[in-house]
Ligand code: FIX
């Protein structure tokens with residue numbers, strides 16, 4: 001029988017060896033363009049260091065009163081990366097989670113993290129072939145499948161799909177359409193311009209045409225689920241209930257709700273402009289109760305929503321909480337949220353997704369999450385041993401597979 005002393009190393013080894021199916025990222029294969037301002041695939045040093053989390057942090061170190069936003073955005077990507085590196089990694093200790101992430105990634109790639117300048121490392125990244133590099137990063141992060149976020153209302157991305165995209169088996173598609181639910185007047189006009197006979201009013205024709213739009217695009221991206229992010233105030237909408245959920249039920253695909261993002265509170269920060277807020281779990285339970293034929297992936301941005309969401313999942317089998325999203329993707333909060341979820345839901349929860357926007361981030365986001373999740377699991381297994389359960393290595397391996405891959409794939413299948 002296993003002993004508590006063996007657990008930390010054993011759990012760490014088993015989690016590290018378990019490949020992940022990463023259910024939510026903003027990553028793309030090279031077929032979406034891997035360089036230049038139009039390339040959707042972000043990878044390499046400058047993309048890693050100019051990640052919007054670090055943009056937000058550098059404007060704390062050097063406020064816009066001293067270094068105006070316009071001056072920052074007028075620089076090219078390498079100059080912005082140098083500015084961030086200087087102020088967050090050279091002139092200050094890179095203590096934040098986002099800074100530490102860059103350090104972990106460079107170390108795992110075999111690059112010296114404590115450099116004063118990025119120049120020498122830039123040459124190394126230039127020598128990488130994006131296609132091969134994806135394989136290398138997935139191996140280092142032990143990620144077996146990357147789930148994209150295919151934003152159909154993003155003109156740039158939609159143009160690429162319409163031009164024809166060769167699929168990459170390492171990446172799976174998810175149809176994302178926030179504005180369809182959040183701004184129907186604008187989205188409706190776009191659908192009409194794209195040839196769908198929709199009107200501002202939700203007539204029968206509008207509903208069936210909007211369903212046609214969703215079905216055509218779900219086919220085009222081979223969507224394994226549909227997804228939106230929603231503000232804290234969101235409760236429900238006619239578009240959601242009469243168009244989106246029926247289409248998801250007909251296609252037998254889950255609907256993912258990422259709830260609690262308040263967009264653009266400081267637009268000068270661009271991708272870093274958003275914040276989070278307390279949302280309503282009651283809105284989630286009401287949908288789960290009224291739409292029993294739909295399956296819901298739900299992640300919420302506010303720390304204060306996590307307990308109620310986990311309790312809600314005890315009441316509804318068609319609700320799968322997932323991930324420690326965005327501002328919750330920090331070791332102390334992953335620890336708190338994962339411990340509570342395991343105590344309330346056992347092994348029936350998806351503890352994490354990476355939300356990686358830059359390919360290389362898979363390396364640190366999964367390394368840091370595996371470490372935090374492993375600490376909690378070690379404690380839980382130790383409690384189980386104390387209770388007298390004859391725990392085996394095979395059980396820990398089975399649970400690791402369930403948490404990092406099985407729960408997602410099974411909930412997809414329904
Ligand atoms: O809505 C989302 O999918 C969010 O994850 C992003 O909008 C956000 O900017 C992000 O990158 C969070 O990590």
Ligand code: ZN
Pocket residue numbers: 024025026149355
């Ligand atoms: Zn995301």
